[in-house]
Amino acid sequence: MMTIKTFNPYTGEVLGEYQEESVEQIKQKIAKLREAQMHWARSTDARMDALREVKKRLLAKKGELAKLMSMEMGKPVSQSEAEVNKCAWLIDYAVENMQRFLEPEYVKTEAAKSYIRFDPLGVVLLVMPWNFPAWQVMRAAIPALAAGNAVILKHASIVTGTSLMLEQLFGLDVFRSTVARGETALAAIEYVDGVSFTGSTSVGSTIASEAGKRIKKSVLELGGSDPFIVLGSADLDKTVKNAVYARLQNNGQSCIASKRFLVHQSVYDEFSKLMREEFAKVAVGDPLSTSTFLGPLSSTEQKRTVVRQLEELGRLGRVHRAEARDDGNFVPPTLVETGALYTDEVFGPVAILKKFSTMDEAVQLANETPYGLGASIWGDPEEAEKLVPNIQAGMVFINKVVASDPRLPFGGVKKSGYGRELSRYGMLEFTNIRTVWVN
Numbered sequence: 001m002m003t004i005k006t007f008n009p010y011t012g013e014v015l016g017e018y019q020e021e022s023v024e025q026i027k028q029k030i031a032k033l034r035e036a037q038m039h040w041a042r043s044t045d046a047r048m049d050a051l052r053e054v055k056k057r058l059l060a061k062k063g064e065l066a067k068l069m070s071m072e073m074g075k076p077v078s079q080s081e082a083e084v085n086k087c088a089w090l091i092d093y094a095v096e097n098m099q100r101f102l103e104p105e106y107v108k109t110e111a112a113k114s115y116i117r118f119d120p121l122g123v124v125l126l127v128m129p130w131n132f133p134a135w136q137v138m139r140a141a142i143p144a145l146a147a148g149n150a151v152i153l154k155h156a157s158i159v160t161g162t163s164l165m166l167e168q169l170f171g172l173d174v175f176r177s178t179v180a181r182g183e184t185a186l187a188a189i190e191y192v193d194g195v196s197f198t199g200s201t202s203v204g205s206t207i208a209s210e211a212g213k214r215i216k217k218s219v220l221e222l223g224g225s226d227p228f229i230v231l232g233s234a235d236l237d238k239t240v241k242n243a244v245y246a247r248l249q250n251n252g253q254s255c256i257a258s259k260r261f262l263v264h265q266s267v268y269d270e271f272s273k274l275m276r277e278e279f280a281k282v283a284v285g286d287p288l289s290t291s292t293f294l295g296p297l298s299s300t301e302q303k304r305t306v307v308r309q310l311e312e313l314g315r316l317g318r319v320h321r322a323e324a325r326d327d328g329n330f331v332p333p334t335l336v337e338t339g340a341l342y343t344d345e346v347f348g349p350v351a352i353l354k355k356f357s358t359m360d361e362a363v364q365l366a367n368e369t370p371y372g373l374g375a376s377i378w379g380d381p382e383e384a385e386k387l388v389p390n391i392q393a394g395m396v397f398i399n400k401v402v403a404s405d406p407r408l409p410f411g412g413v414k415k416s417g418y419g420r421e422l423s424r425y426g427m428l429e430f431t432n433i434r435t436v437w438v439n
Contacts, residue, residue: 004157004179009074009296009329010287018160018179023187026152029176030191033123033150036173041120041148044102048095050172051146055091057169058084065165069133070287072159074295074329075250077288080134087138093406094427098146101424102431113438118431120148121217122193127185127207129199130156130298131253137166139404140196140219141175143427150174152192154185156199158299186210194218194430198255201370201415219419219429221255221411223345224373226402227366228258229387231379232266239378240274243351246376246401248282248333251295252349253302255416256374256395256402259346261353262365268355272337275351276320279333284324296329297348303329306348313352316340343369363390372414374402394420 001022006015021029040047058065066080075083105116124144128136133155141151151174155163160179167177178185182203189195189210194217197207204222211218228246230239246258263271287295297303310331313319317338324332334350342352356362366375367390374395377384384398394412395402404410409420420426 002181004160006072006158006160007299008071009298009300010071012328015071016161018164021178021180021184023184026178026180026184026188027191029178030123030152030188033152033174033176037120037122037148037150040145040150040172040174044099044148047146047148048098051091051095051142054170054172055088055095057171058091059088061165061169065134065162065169067288068165069159069162070295072161073130073133073298074287075253076290076292076295078290078292079250083132083135087134090138090142090406090422094142094146097424098427101427102147104436109437111437111439115436117434117436118147118428119434121430121432123150123152123191124194124196124430125185125188125192126151126153127195127197127199128153128155130159131250131255133159133162134166135404136198137163139406139410139421139426140198141170143422144196144430145172145174147427147431149194149430151176152188153177154180154188157181189216190214192216196419196421196430197221201417204417217430219411219421220417221419221421222373222415222417223371224255224257224412224416225259225343225345225369225371226256226374226376226393227369227391228261229362229366229375229377229384230261230263230267230271231362231377231383232264233380233383234264234267234378236267236270236274240271240278242378242401243275244278244282244333247351248294248349251297252331253298253347256404258376258401259350259352260365260369261351262362263353263355264362265355265357268353272335272353275353276322276335279320279322279335279351282322282324282333284330284332294324294333294349297331298329300329302347303331306331306346306350309344309346309348310334310336310350312344313338313342313350316342341368345371359387363387367392370415371412373412373416376400376402
């Protein structure tokens with residue numbers, strides 16, 4: 001069998017080497033998960049208790065897990081710790097609400113009694129990305145498990161250590177990790193009841209077609225090129241600070257990071273100047289240092305992609321690079337001013353700036369991308385809210401950076417995917433919404 005190696009993107013050292021599993025081995029894991037799922041589905045009380053224990057184990061190992069995540073994919077360790085805390089909040093939310101979310105819904109008809117049940121589908125395959133190695137897994141796994149399903153995780157190869165540590169922390173016979181190649185995971189879709197994928201649009205399309213061929217339920221959370229719209233009425237100091245965070249958090253490698261900054265012409269020059277000043281102040285360096293805000297990109301391949309995109313953007317506009325490290329896998333915070341259409345998603349610390357003059361133009365620029373994940377609008381709330389119906393996105397945040405929140409549904413439209421994670425909507429995605437009629 002082949003092996004998978006993991007590397008530290010900051011030091012280049014090999015972190016681990018893992019044996020890959022075959023389709024046959026994954027099939028055996030799925031068979032065991034099926035057996036365990038029958039017991040797991042029986043009692044919400046038992047599931048609540050089990051998930052509370054998962055949270056305890058997670059928090060007990062928070063420092064260890066955060067450090068491993070930072071070493072495997074390069075995010076600043078303070079952000080890794082915040083990610084683990086968010087996972088704990090998600091578990092609390094699921095435990096507090098699962099009984100209410102899954103209760104049968106009674107509907108008045110001519111029947112003696114008619115109602116809707118929410119029953120688990122069975123085993124759900126999670127194919128997850130490296131950028132939020134704990135949170136992405138948790139936000140797909142916890143609602144699916146709460147609903148009574150079992151879960152098998154195929155994580156991105158570069159975070160294999162995190163994947164196996166999560167299996168340990170869950171400590172449940174309804175949660176298993178598999179170390180496998182993409183094509184092996186694709187072949188496993190045949191043996192599960194649903195698949196949840198987070199990652200690039202191209203891979204999402206392949207997974208959706210395989211799931212479609214097998215008539216399996218799928219939820220896709222794909223790329224984004226989120227607009228950050230700055231109205232003339234925006235409080236610039238506050239807006240710029242949020243803009244810097246929105247673009248650079250997680251080393252700029254987030255599907256819901258703001259990537260295109262659409263700024264009203266009346267405040268454009270000032271916004272551009274302030275943003276360059278803020279970019280220049282960002283602490284770039286060792287991800288394990290608590291003072292670092294921007295670490296390296298996750299891999300040499302990722303850096304190559306971003307450098308190529310910056311060359312393309314350089315031909316379309318003015319590029320302002322902050323004076324910061326650009327050795328190894330580092331890309332310094334960079335601002336690109338352009339009026340041209342650029343539809344690629346840039347997964348790194350690069351902000352594209354454009355100006356608009358009317359509200360209609362702001363909406364048109366916001367929508368001129370194949371993606372439709374999130375959008376944020378900054379300025380007078382009433383003025384901003386008028387734009388919401390016309391923006392093609394699954395989420396619109398006003399005077400707040402787009403973020404995932406256990407209480408609200410998360411997902412997009414267009415090439416950003418379909419289906420929802422989190423909230424009640426996310427918990428019901430992998431259920432059989434079953435009609436019962438009793439005479």
